[in-house]
Amino acid sequence: MTSLQDILYGVSIRSVQGNLLTEPKDLQIDSRKIVSGSCFIAIKGVQADGHQFIEKAVAAGAGSVIAEVLPAELKEGVVYVQVADSSVAAGVMASNFYGQPSSKLKLVGVTGTNGKTTVATLLYKLFTSLGYDCGLISTVNNVIAGEVIEATHTTPDAIQLQALLKRMVDKGCRYAFMEVSSHAIHQNRIAGLEFAGGMFTNITHDHLDYHKTFDEYIRVKKKFFDELPASAFAISNLDDKRGMVMLQNTVASKQYYSLRSMAEFKGKILENGLTGLLMTINDQEVHFRLIGEFNAYNLLAVYGAAVNLGEDKQEVLECLSKLSGAEGRFDYQVSPVDKIIGIVDYAHTPDALLNVLKTIKQLKQGEEKVITVVGCGGDRDKTKRPIMGQVACEFSDKAIFTSDNPRSEDPEAILRDMEADLNSAARRKYISIADRRQAIRTAFSLAMPGDIILVAGKGHEHYQEIKGVKHHFNDKEEMERVIRELGR
Numbered sequence: 001m002t003s004l005q006d007i008l009y010g011v012s013i014r015s016v017q018g019n020l021l022t023e024p025k026d027l028q029i030d031s032r033k034i035v036s037g038s039c040f041i042a043i044k045g046v047q048a049d050g051h052q053f054i055e056k057a058v059a060a061g062a063g064s065v066i067a068e069v070l071p072a073e074l075k076e077g078v079v080y081v082q083v084a085d086s087s088v089a090a091g092v093m094a095s096n097f098y099g100q101p102s103s104k105l106k107l108v109g110v111t112g113t114n115g116k117t118t119v120a121t122l123l124y125k126l127f128t129s130l131g132y133d134c135g136l137i138s139t140v141n142n143v144i145a146g147e148v149i150e151a152t153h154t155t156p157d158a159i160q161l162q163a164l165l166k167r168m169v170d171k172g173c174r175y176a177f178m179e180v181s182s183h184a185i186h187q188n189r190i191a192g193l194e195f196a197g198g199m200f201t202n203i204t205h206d207h208l209d210y211h212k213t214f215d216e217y218i219r220v221k222k223k224f225f226d227e228l229p230a231s232a233f234a235i236s237n238l239d240d241k242r243g244m245v246m247l248q249n250t251v252a253s254k255q256y257y258s259l260r261s262m263a264e265f266k267g268k269i270l271e272n273g274l275t276g277l278l279m280t281i282n283d284q285e286v287h288f289r290l291i292g293e294f295n296a297y298n299l300l301a302v303y304g305a306a307v308n309l310g311e312d313k314q315e316v317l318e319c320l321s322k323l324s325g326a327e328g329r330f331d332y333q334v335s336p337v338d339k340i341i342g343i344v345d346y347a348h349t350p351d352a353l354l355n356v357l358k359t360i361k362q363l364k365q366g367e368e369k370v371i372t373v374v375g376c377g378g379d380r381d382k383t384k385r386p387i388m389g390q391v392a393c394e395f396s397d398k399a400i401f402t403s404d405n406p407r408s409e410d411p412e413a414i415l416r417d418m419e420a421d422l423n424s425a426a427r428r429k430y431i432s433i434a435d436r437r438q439a440i441r442t443a444f445s446l447a448m449p450g451d452i453i454l455v456a457g458k459g460h461e462h463y464q465e466i467k468g469v470k471h472h473f474n475d476k477e478e479m480e481r482v483i484r485e486l487g488r
């Protein structure tokens, strides 16, 4: 056990009431999880303010409380610590509580609107195939040297995050690769982490419900790089409009990757087809199993990180060439009878949808049609809905708008948002079917032999979330079922 005094090392403290030599049983940011002897950290959230639950936490047995504002009445025997920022304190305290795990392995964080899961997963797979025990923290799942743990967030809260890293250290992991979401940066879930490297993929429209403006979204992402230590590397996408701005104020060692200009990690696509990518990376010709220009960027980023981590360039390229991507990302199958190509992809932003549809266009060999099934999440950025609707129509021959985790919203209302700004050509191409299963079935009914069906937005997800209930649903499974049932 560690004393509260040690756990508070590095935290900006305003005042203390009580004995800091007390030894908390665990750290909690949720009063509902308090057990006898827990330390409760009150954090101001989006929905609620953790400070409102201090009394409840104490009643449930909390032995210590960390807060920005202390309650008027303090209970005897309980230690109260007033801090400058309790979300930062949560990260720093969790790191101390778990023995500063990020300093005991090499931790690489990946941020950006699209490509985080792909890059982090490829790094995990690459370093595993190079013979290291590694950890992965991602949207799809968290992995500790092969042991899979379900993920609830892209980046877990500070306490779960540090606990995961501790388990990685205990299992002998040398590396950990993690996604750093903009929510996590903004909420200081990554406070207290020591990064060996930071990577930027790209920034486009998403999460404006949360960050309000695009400038604020950029500022939040940039903060991750501003706070990297000088010992870290920072790798950015030179072809992204904000690629240089991201690294403008970092003290980390700056490097770039590009398909268009001179950069430390320079790539060129020679062939881009359904069997993969043939490209040169710093003049070495390599074939990759991943598909599409956007994956050329992801591969360059991964190569750059591996070189920075001291791996042999040739060996890295050999291992990378054998890897497949992350689950539910451009995952394609060909139907046995009519040779319809069915693609499941996690594109859930306008840019990702555009990229995946452009990639499909490049892969087309003749007059085959593209049918896109897509929806937009409920309780998420509403402004992306009409844009995704238009993109789906513009770059497909037919679009079927459907539901994608309507959450607390009315699925029909989300469909109306997707239809709102369609131009006249787009209006002729779409139909809306709220039931996703029915939408996928309709796509296969409409398809002619050889056509391409893209089912976008849910990727690896195994559920459809409706009014707080997660119903089992998986696009790939649905596709396989429909192909079987329709005999296609």
Ligand SMILES: CC(=O)N[C@H]1[C@@H](OP(=O)(O)OP(=O)(O)OC[C@H]2O[C@@H](n3ccc(=O)[nH]c3=O)[C@H](O)[C@@H]2O)O[C@H](CO)[C@@H](O)[C@@H]1O[C@H](C)C(=O)N[C@@H](C)C(=O)N[C@H](CCC(=O)O)C(=O)O
Binding pocket: 029, 030, 031, 032, 043, 044, 045, 046, 047, 048, 049, 050, 051, 053, 139, 152, 153, 154, 155, 156, 157, 158, 181, 182, 183, 184, 187
């Ligand atoms: C909008 C958002 O990010 N919300 C996250 C945030 O919740 P919040 O600010 O709403 O918390 P709150 O409910 O206001 O409560 C404030 C504090 O009071 C505490 N509390 C609350 C109730 C109570 O009875 N007792 C109590 O102590 C809470 O534990 C919390 O510490 O902090 C919580 C704890 O860390 C997160 O679980 C929660 O994620 C919600 C569920 C969520 O859906 N987040 C999504 C949007 C998200 O984070 N996504 C990103 C990336 C997406 C992407 O990759 O595109 C991610 O990293 O996953």
Ligand SMILES: Nc1ncnc2c1ncn2[C@@H]1O[C@H](COP(=O)(O)OP(=O)(O)OP(=O)(O)O)[C@@H](O)[C@H]1O
Binding pocket: 112, 113, 114, 115, 116, 117, 118, 119, 139, 154, 179, 201, 202, 294, 295, 297, 298, 326, 328, 329, 330, 345, 346, 347, 348, 351, 352, 353, 355, 356, 459
């Ligand atoms: N580098 C990239 N640039 C643009 N689009 C990409 C890139 N990489 C992947 N995509 C597209 O974005 C989708 C999501 O990719 P991925 O899951 O790797 O991103 P992510 O950043 O982890 O997303 P999330 O924010 O949901 O965690 C993919 O299915 C693909 O369509």
Ligand SMILES: N[C@H](CCC[C@H](N)C(=O)O)C(=O)O
Binding pocket: 139, 154, 348, 376, 377, 378, 380, 404, 405, 457, 458, 461
């Ligand atoms: N991590 C993202 C994923 C969105 C995926 C899409 N299927 C949706 O539910 O909107 C989010 O929570 O906003």
Ligand SMILES: [Mg+2]
Binding pocket: 116, 117, 118, 138, 139, 140, 154, 179
């Ligand atoms: Mg992700």
